[in-house]
Amino acid sequence: MNVLILKHEITLLLLALGVMLADLWLPPERKRGLGYLASAGVGAILICSLLTSVPESPFAFRQMYVLDGMALFFKRFFLVATILVLLMAVEFSDRIQAGISEYYSLILFASAGMMFAASANDFALLFVALELITVTFYVLVSFQRGRATSLEAGVKYLIIGALSSAFMVFGIAFIFGTSGSFNFGDIAAKLASPEAGLVNNKLFLFGLLFLLVGLGFKIAAVPFQIWAPDVYQGAPTPTTAFLAVGSKAAGMVLLMRVLFVAVPEVTAQWWKLLVVISALTILYGNLCALPQTNIKRLLGYSSISHAGYLLLGIAAATTAGQSAVLYYLSGYLFTVLAAFVVIVLVLRDTGAEEISSLAGLHQRSPLLAAAMTISMVSLAGIPPLAGFFGKLLLIKSALVVGAEHQSFYWLVGIAVVGVVISLAYYLGVVRAIYWGGEAAEKSAVTLSLPATLTVAACLVGILFIGIYPNPLMKAAEAAVLSFK
Amino acid sequence: MENAQAYLFYVFAALAVICAIMVVANPFSRSPVTSAMFLVLTMGCLAGLFTLLHAFFLAAVQILVYAGAVMVLFLFVIMLLDLKEEQRRQVKSLSLVAGLVSVGAILAIFVRSLIATKPGEGALANVEGSTSKLGKLLFTQYLLPFEIVSVLLLVAMVGVVLLSKKDLK
Amino acid sequence: MNVGLEHYLVVSAVLFALGLLGVVTRRNILVIYMSLELMLNAANLALVAFSRFNNNLDGQVMVFFIITVAAAEVAVGLALIVALYRRRQTTHVEDLNLLKH
Numbered sequence: 001m002n003v004l005i006l007k008h009e010i011t012l013l014l015l016a017l018g019v020m021l022a023d024l025w026l027p028p029e030r031k032r033g034l035g036y037l038a039s040a041g042v043g044a045i046l047i048c049s050l051l052t053s054v055p056e057s058p059f060a061f062r063q064m065y066v067l068d069g070m071a072l073f074f075k076r077f078f079l080v081a082t083i084l085v086l087l088m089a090v091e092f093s094d095r096i097q098a099g100i101s102e103y104y105s106l107i108l109f110a111s112a113g114m115m116f117a118a119s120a121n122d123f124a125l126l127f128v129a130l131e132l133i134t135v136t137f138y139v140l141v142s143f144q145r146g147r148a149t150s151l152e153a154g155v156k157y158l159i160i161g162a163l164s165s166a167f168m169v170f171g172i173a174f175i176f177g178t179s180g181s182f183n184f185g186d187i188a189a190k191l192a193s194p195e196a197g198l199v200n201n202k203l204f205l206f207g208l209l210f211l212l213v214g215l216g217f218k219i220a221a222v223p224f225q226i227w228a229p230d231v232y233q234g235a236p237t238p239t240t241a242f243l244a245v246g247s248k249a250a251g252m253v254l255l256m257r258v259l260f261v262a263v264p265e266v267t268a269q270w271w272k273l274l275v276v277i278s279a280l281t282i283l284y285g286n287l288c289a290l291p292q293t294n295i296k297r298l299l300g301y302s303s304i305s306h307a308g309y310l311l312l313g314i315a316a317a318t319t320a321g322q323s324a325v326l327y328y329l330s331g332y333l334f335t336v337l338a339a340f341v342v343i344v345l346v347l348r349d350t351g352a353e354e355i356s357s358l359a360g361l362h363q364r365s366p367l368l369a370a371a372m373t374i375s376m377v378s379l380a381g382i383p384p385l386a387g388f389f390g391k392l393l394l395i396k397s398a399l400v401v402g403a404e405h406q407s408f409y410w411l412v413g414i415a416v417v418g419v420v421i422s423l424a425y426y427l428g429v430v431r432a433i434y435w436g437g438e439a440a441e442k443s444a445v446t447l448s449l450p451a452t453l454t455v456a457a458c459l460v461g462i463l464f465i466g467i468y469p470n471p472l473m474k475a476a477e478a479a480v481l482s483f484k
Numbered sequence: 485m486e487n488a489q490a491y492l493f494y495v496f497a498a499l500a501v502i503c504a505i506m507v508v509a510n511p512f513s514r515s516p517v518t519s520a521m522f523l524v525l526t527m528g529c530l531a532g533l534f535t536l537l538h539a540f541f542l543a544a545v546q547i548l549v550y551a552g553a554v555m556v557l558f559l560f561v562i563m564l565l566d567l568k569e570e571q572r573r574q575v576k577s578l579s580l581v582a583g584l585v586s587v588g589a590i591l592a593i594f595v596r597s598l599i600a601t602k603p604g605e606g607a608l609a610n611v612e613g614s615t616s617k618l619g620k621l622l623f624t625q626y627l628l629p630f631e632i633v634s635v636l637l638l639v640a641m642v643g644v645v646l647l648s649k650k651d652l653k
Numbered sequence: 654m655n656v657g658l659e660h661y662l663v664v665s666a667v668l669f670a671l672g673l674l675g676v677v678t679r680r681n682i683l684v685i686y687m688s689l690e691l692m693l694n695a696a697n698l699a700l701v702a703f704s705r706f707n708n709n710l711d712g713q714v715m716v717f718f719i720i721t722v723a724a725a726e727v728a729v730g731l732a733l734i735v736a737l738y739r740r741r742q743t744t745h746v747e748d749l750n751l752l753k754h
Contacts, residue, residue, distance in 0.1 A: 006628075013635060020642070061628045099646050109639050116632060124715055128629040131722045132636045138729050139643035142736065151737045152749045158730050159685060163676060165726075166692035169719055170669055173696045176712055177603065177662075177703030202597030209593075230752040297752075486655070493656045497664045504668050508675030508688055516683045523687050526668075530694055533661070537705040542697075542716055549720050554690065554727050561731045562683060565738050583677030587670040594666045603658055603706075611708045613701075618713055626714050633721050640725035647732040 153234025168214025174207025232300030281308030331386030
């Protein structure tokens with residue numbers, strides 16, 4: 001067995017430890033710059049991962065860990081997200097009273113947890129990786145200890161996180177008990193053999209249901225979404241961004257691995273459940289986002305609705321649906337991070353997070369106003385941006401399945417209704433920027449060079465994925481092949 | 485011998501369930517201290533059940549970590565915060581109904597699937613959870629999760645220090 | 654009078670359900686957190702029982718991980734609850750009402 005198969009995770013963990021140690025010797029005024037160093041280090045790991053191809057024997061630790069195309073795709077995804085979130089955290093550092101270096105290193109630890117989650121092929125690894133992410137996020141969410149809202153969000157996330165872990169563990173116990181293994185491959189083999197009768201084993205399905213409840217909490221699908229708006233609103237903005245992109249994607253990759261690698265036979269039977277949850281999630285997220293006035297809370301509800309769209313692709317359970325999920329997540333990464341970077345940069349002085357405080361942004365900083373507009377338009381799914389193609393691919397995959405199962409037509413209808421509803425609140429943000437009346441504060445927003453580059457990187461990502469969808473589509477299709 | 489084990493099972497199981505009821509719905513006291521003390525008893529009964537299942541190492545860990553460390557931490561925090569006025573507030577009937585319905589639903593699904601499956605049929609119990617066997621598994625097959633858990637403990641340590649440092653410098 | 658796997662599973666499910674009942678009905682964050690520990694313990698019991706009756710030690714290794722993770726989670730969680738108490742002088746869920754639109 002080759003330990004080098006873990007090289008990305010190990011270097012990432014070493015980087016996290018290094019950042020934490022560097023804090024001891026650096027003078028306080030230079031600690032802020034550690035974030036640049038950390039993101040440069042993650043960038044190096046990203047380049048290394050781009051040069052890595054799937055090894056001949058992708059399994060390690062007795063098939064517990066797998067480095068297939070899917071894992072590699074998501075590792076790159078998490079590394080890109082980590083770089084952008086770290087750069088965002090540097091801009092945010094003046095609002096964190098103590099321990100900025102620990103903030104950076106905790107982001108790196110959470111990222112390492114996501115990398116392990118991307119490779120999990122065993123329930124033991126799934127549980128441990130997910131807990132690493134969750135426990136790190138408890139601290140990241142409540143990091144602004146001086147703000148009561150941050151602490152409140154932290155406690156809410158704590159209770160919900162622990163509840164979802166309890167459900168997941170209880171489910172895993174019954175899956176283990178009935179199938180006799182934690183390994184996805186073994187469980188799939190046992191499911192496929194008719195004499196074992198696992199497909200109709202009620203206790204096995206009971207355990208699987210509980211596991212899905214636990215994962216449902218992580219991706220904030222209805223009816224397990226209650227925590228998302230509060231936590232998104234109260235957490236420090238870079239944490240919210242990482243929660244929206246990283247934590248959700250980690251939940252998604254685990255959900256896909258469980259559904260398509262471990263229990264494909266059950267997934268084929270349970271598509272109705274997934275369709276209903278997807279429809280409810282889309283409707284709930286979009287309808288509740290309508291009256292929001294706080295921009296972070298709005299994005300919290302919007303992230304619920306996006307979880308619904310992603311579930312649409314998973315419910316379709318086809319290769320096209322799965323690759324559409326990967327494509328959609330990648331577009332979502334750049335789009336949502338662009339929005340959060342703008343929030344960090346613009347609402348720096350006022351501390352308010354109301355949508356109305358974005359008024360007159362085009363006079364204060366045309367670049368940020370354009371970035372926010374493009375991000376909102378992409379989230380709404382207007383061509384030619386990343387969000388449009390993602391939705392198009394998802395809906396296309398659902399329509400193909402619709403020929404077989406009529407209810408997918410209904411689901412597509414609900415998705416389209418959701419897109420129309422979402423136009424109202426996304427364009428409401430754009431209206432607030434350009435036609436929201438006079439700016440309360442007229443001074444131009446000063447941008448540091450790294451901040452400008454971060455915004456530019458997000459914009460390039462949105463436009464490139466939207467206008468040249470082919471390279472990413474190819475990559476997503478190649479990644480999905482590892483489920484075959 | 486068989487009978488003695490069966491009696492012990494019923495004693496531990498009944499005690500565990502009664503103590504668990506006292507944790508969540510104590511009719512005499514709503515103080516968190518009583519809940520914590522009954523939770524310690526529940527943990528103890530579970531350690532007894534682990535012993536009956538020949539999981540000797542885990543029974544010891546259960547007492548050491550759960551009853552010894554985790555619950556002491558709970559009690560310590562309860563004493564530190566000196567919670568008194570909490571006891572006066574009443575349970576809302578809406579949440580009580582919601583709780584009972586969800587719990588009833590879960591139990592109903594569980595019992596139905598248990599009856600449909602009969603998992604215990606033909607099961608022969610002869611596995612021993614001895615320390616050496618568990619240790620071997622932990623350091624060979626389960627090495628990776630083990631190492632990740634060590635990272636998790638580091639994160640928890642850093643997090644606790646950050647969250648409870650007195651001054652925000 | 655033979656005690657089989659089902660007996661242990663029933664105890665485990667009852668404990669899990671009681672824990673869930675506590676999470677939904679109790680209003681003190683500390684008691685809610687204790688109920689969550691109860692739910693995790695219920696899962697541990699199920700794992701150990703399955704491990705014993707399936708002749709498979711893997712379940713006990715998982716319990717080991719769960720206990721460790723739970724201890725770490727409790728440490729962070731209690732630190733967080735104490736930080737909240739220092740700031741707001743409450744451990745009551747209904748006082749957590751700052752985050753609304």
